[in-house]
Amino acid sequence: MRKLFTLLATLFFALFSAGELVAQSPAVVTLVRAGRLLDPRTGNVLSPAAVLTEDGKIKEVGSPSQVQADAPAGVKTIDLGSATLLPGLIDSHTHLLLNVTLPTEAEMTRYTEFQPGLLLAVAAKSPAERVLLGAQMAREDLESGFTTVRNVGHSGIDGDVALRNAINAGRVPGPRILAAARKLTPLGGYFQNLNPAIAEPILQQEFLQVASPDEARRAVDEDLFYSVDLIKVVADDNGAGITVPVMTAIVEEAHRAHLRVAVHAQTKIAIQTAIDGGVDSIEHGNAVTDEQLKMMRDKGMFLDITPTWYDGFATKIYDASIVMSPAFRSALVAGDDRARQRAAARVQRVLKSGVKFAAGSDMCWFYPGKTRGQASATMFTALHDVGMPPLDIIRAVTVNAAEMLGWQDQVGAVEPGKFADLVAVAGDPIADISELERVRFVMKDGQVVRNDLASH
Numbered sequence: 001m002r003k004l005f006t007l008l009a010t011l012f013f014a015l016f017s018a019g020e021l022v023a024q025s026p027a028v029v030t031l032v033r034a035g036r037l038l039d040p041r042t043g044n045v046l047s048p049a050a051v052l053t054e055d056g057k058i059k060e061v062g063s064p065s066q067v068q069a070d071a072p073a074g075v076k077t078i079d080l081g082s083a084t085l086l087p088g089l090i091d092s093h094t095h096l097l098l099n100v101t102l103p104t105e106a107e108m109t110r111y112t113e114f115q116p117g118l119l120l121a122v123a124a125k126s127p128a129e130r131v132l133l134g135a136q137m138a139r140e141d142l143e144s145g146f147t148t149v150r151n152v153g154h155s156g157i158d159g160d161v162a163l164r165n166a167i168n169a170g171r172v173p174g175p176r177i178l179a180a181a182r183k184l185t186p187l188g189g190y191f192q193n194l195n196p197a198i199a200e201p202i203l204q205q206e207f208l209q210v211a212s213p214d215e216a217r218r219a220v221d222e223d224l225f226y227s228v229d230l231i232k233v234v235a236d237d238n239g240a241g242i243t244v245p246v247m248t249a250i251v252e253e254a255h256r257a258h259l260r261v262a263v264h265a266q267t268k269i270a271i272q273t274a275i276d277g278g279v280d281s282i283e284h285g286n287a288v289t290d291e292q293l294k295m296m297r298d299k300g301m302f303l304d305i306t307p308t309w310y311d312g313f314a315t316k317i318y319d320a321s322i323v324m325s326p327a328f329r330s331a332l333v334a335g336d337d338r339a340r341q342r343a344a345a346r347v348q349r350v351l352k353s354g355v356k357f358a359a360g361s362d363m364c365w366f367y368p369g370k371t372r373g374q375a376s377a378t379m380f381t382a383l384h385d386v387g388m389p390p391l392d393i394i395r396a397v398t399v400n401a402a403e404m405l406g407w408q409d410q411v412g413a414v415e416p417g418k419f420a421d422l423v424a425v426a427g428d429p430i431a432d433i434s435e436l437e438r439v440r441f442v443m444k445d446g447q448v449v450r451n452d453l454a455s456h
């Protein structure tokens, strides 16, 4: 007992004096100057602009002369020339532990679109392999300007939680991660036709299957045990679905723990179940009706738009991957055109409805020739090509996304008190949204991740 006390006392004093040391070390202060700073909230541009960061947070934003006057003498200064500064980007729908290869033309007739790539990714790779893959994807996202991501499933039992913790501890580079761990799904999840001999362990690794309100609450608690930041639910898949009482139980249990609920819902029925269950965001929402948009708006519910497939993505990725017969390719192009038209009509309805919206890449595909960050950044032109104005696109991945995540006090804007997460592009992203595919400067937590604008 006495030994234990001595040990605890020693530990206490060790911690106490370490704390004192930290308190005494000088603050890390950096001044970032740029030709322009875009405020996505208002659309206003400050020109020229300066941002003072201290210990990973934004301390002051203003004109260079004003900010310089408030900065300590000899402050470290980063001059980005005529570049445009923006808040760090937020990808609110990622799958960092997936990198699915699309099946070839010959295989397409034998499998559904989602297999066998997804199956291979979750069943043939060990959890350790997947986390290391996630570490690469996370670094690549960060290098493209995504300083915060919300990872919504396909991470094994706790892979994205482990990755989040490793990034926060400085062991590997990457964005801030909100981790969802296992998705709550109806029985079967995505895999209805798995080999019965091995199905159960694979399903248990990937999903928490729920069929009743009690199971729903238990599943939320299991994810809570692994320290998730949100609960992800699949409301519809292959005909199976979550019922309103189950959804309501999920939301109650999650909200009790102050966590938000993001729901994959594509069909009209699943979207209605999510709305009736009181969820916080609906992911994809492909078949959303005007009436449902109005209900979502009235409840303050977010639509998380996932535009990756809006703009000929299938053709692009197949062109870069495999040889196709002319017939296969023209069928692919025709499918892309239909998807683009549907998306354009939907995006116009969303904009008109006044519903709150954010955007996420949903990128989980191997895209030859592109890093994960570059692949994810194709969502900006995809949204623009279906008619979303540039400022709305930028809001969808900054202020709006921050609000959807419940992190509006921490990220999504260049304002005092928020994390010092900044990106810069060479040109004007309002005039040319594809500038966001070419992020030249990334700062996270006040630390420079990349700077291609440095003159020396």
Ligand SMILES: [Zn+2]
Binding pocket: 093, 095, 152, 362
């Ligand atoms: Zn997804």
